[in-house]
């Protein structure tokens with residue numbers, strides 16, 4: 001989710017609607033990520049007062065959020081680009097603070113959060129992008145606690161002395177803290193954010209982890225660290241290698257009068273990019289005859305940006321005045337000093353420009369990353385060309401072989417430009433090879449993979465058991481009295497469409513039988529299912545303890561622990577059943593499951609969007625009419641219960657019953673997190689599959705659960721001096 005969709009509306013209606021690529025680095029970076037992902041992109045279509053249905057564009061599902069003309073003025077041009085943008089870029093321009101802009105920012109952030117809450121499937125990952133949507137993580141978490149929420153800030157996060165000027169500084173930081181992982185471009189940005197959290201809220205931070213109170217008695221761990229963004233380096237190189245693009249590069253040089261050196265600047269027309277400083281340095285070099293227009297031409301591509309914001313208008317006037325003056329003073333009939341282009345160009349043309357340029361000038365006064373620098377390097381497969389790079393860009397942390405400059409130091413900048421023009425070919429090639437390696441090894445796919453790994457742990461999901469997990473199982477196997485507590489659906493049994501068809505894998509059943517035969521070893525199945533349904537599908541071997549309905553029902557050695565509902569609870573259950581059944585009847589493919597103290601609405605057979613919408617409707621109706629009811633989200637299921645209990649309470653009772661000195665808990669669902677939360681130091685929690693989890697270990701699938709249980713059987717038998725007898 002980002003403020004902008006990857007395409008802007010140009011004109012037309014229905015099938016004749018025309019779209020063009022949106023400007024800016026965020027879209028350049030995220031487009032390849034989203035094309036490779038199976039998800040939807042939520043954002044604004046770049047035009048006021050137009051509603052669009054969701055549609056597919058170039059292989060990506062797009063969900064447009066509409067903005068009124070007033071909201072464009074107050075939320076986008078105002079608060080985003082005339083308050084936050086200058087504030088976060090070290091107040092290069094003075095930020096304006098207006099309360100009505102803030103109100104619009106809150107309103108629009110809420111609209112984006114609502115759109116995500118509706119579109120996201122159960123347990124989905126929502127990745128919110130950039131400074132325009134900083135309140136969304138908190139708003140979304142409040143509506144959809146099941147979601148995994150990431151946030152990435154594409155621009156710098158300023159030092160507290162600057163940030164603290166923001167009248168809404170607490171609300172913004174609190175909004176961001178709704179995310180599970182908050183990503184920044186540079187380590188310094190993440191450090192500035194953590195300092196702001198400590199100063200404003202006094203929360204404990206340790207390294208990249210921030211302990212955020214969860215509203216109850218516990219804390220939630222939020223990670224804030226840097227993930228430097230990048231580009232599709234191979235994609236840029238592929239374009240650069242095309243013969244027609246190289247021919248175009250040669251044509252560009254020729255059309256400039258074939259100067260010995262072509263210098264290039266490519267920027268959105270933005271005051272953060274240091275275009276004025278670059279022009280000033282270039283003008284002085286011409287004035288002082290250190291460069292001549294016969295030898296050197298500067299091509300400045302300045303793509304139109306935020307043209308209704310006053311600072312941007314003024315900047316455009318200033319730049320165009322300066323370019324006009326310099327061209328008037330120094331151009332000759334055959335040689336132009338500066339070729340100034342105020343257009344957006346297709347990717348191929350940009351690459352041809354990069355190939356045509358001997359010297360690339362990136363002189364930003366402050367820039368989150370700056371992708372132009374990386375694009376230039378990625379395109380130069382000929383290992384030629386020189387990059388002059390501002391040390392105030394995030395890119396300068398990585399691209400150390402560039403000529404690094406402080407753009408405020410005009411004399412230093414001039415020397416660097418001359419150094420670039422005169423750099424011997426060998427030196428250029430040496431530097432470019434090293435720069436290219438850096439950009440190739442750290443492309444945008446790696447950026448998104450490392451962010452998503454931090455967010456979901458999915459990067460660690462290879463088949464089999466890790467060495468660490470096997471070592472920890474061996475340790476647990478030596479405990480005096482062991483309890484092995486297992487979730488059923490998704491852990492012992494693969495997930496199926498019809499819950500009555502679920503069966504434990506043969507391997508899991510065999511391993512459980514082996515465990516039951518070992519001394520001081522007990523096995524429990526802990527499920528959200530009602531006990532009756534659990535007994536039917538699990539057909540548990542004798543001696544297995546059972547917990548159903550998230551711990552509301554327990555079957556221990558002495559028989560059933562039945563539940564007697566009080567009259568008020570029974571009345572609530574009747575009303576609840578009626579409400580949820582009515583909502584379920586409106587969704588094709590939805591069904592309900594009746595439990596002794598509650599009801600579950602299943603949406604697995606529906607599309608993720610329709611399922612999420614139906615669940616939201618049910619959640620809303622129940623919250624309105626039966627406010628005291630416990631609600632719990634699982635995978636494609638929403639459960640309501642008139643008596644609150646969870647798998648954590650259930651596991652505690654089982655531990656007590658068994659007198660266990662060590663517990664292994666395995667589960668795949670959100671509701672298993674309650675059980676992981678009550679594990680003690682000597683216990684072991686293993687999450688099955690991807691998704692956010694506090695478990696210390698993961699395995700990929702029910703097949704790996706079999707391998708894990710078999711390993712445990714062997715280890716436990718060895719510890720007890722027994723030998724398992726596999727059938």
Ligand SMILES: Nc1ncnc2c1ncn2[C@@H]1O[C@H](COP(=O)(O)OP(=O)(O)O[C@H]2O[C@H](CO)[C@@H](O)[C@H](O)[C@H]2O)[C@@H](O)[C@H]1O
Pocket residue numbers: 023024025026028029154155229266267268301302303304343344345346350367368369370371372373375
């Ligand atoms: N005339 C033109 N025609 C076509 N394309 C043009 C163009 N002029 C520029 N572009 C493209 O626009 C993008 C600009 O990206 P940048 O990273 O340089 O800055 P931007 O401020 O937009 O991005 C923000 O997001 C990125 C990504 O996180 C951060 O690097 C950056 O610091 C932050 O400000 C590049 O992909 C470039 O090729």
Ligand SMILES: O=P(O)(O)OC[C@H](O)CO
Pocket residue numbers: 003004023024025026027081130154305306
């Ligand atoms: O045109 P904007 O305001 O969406 O800015 C685009 C840049 O990528 C900012 O991140």
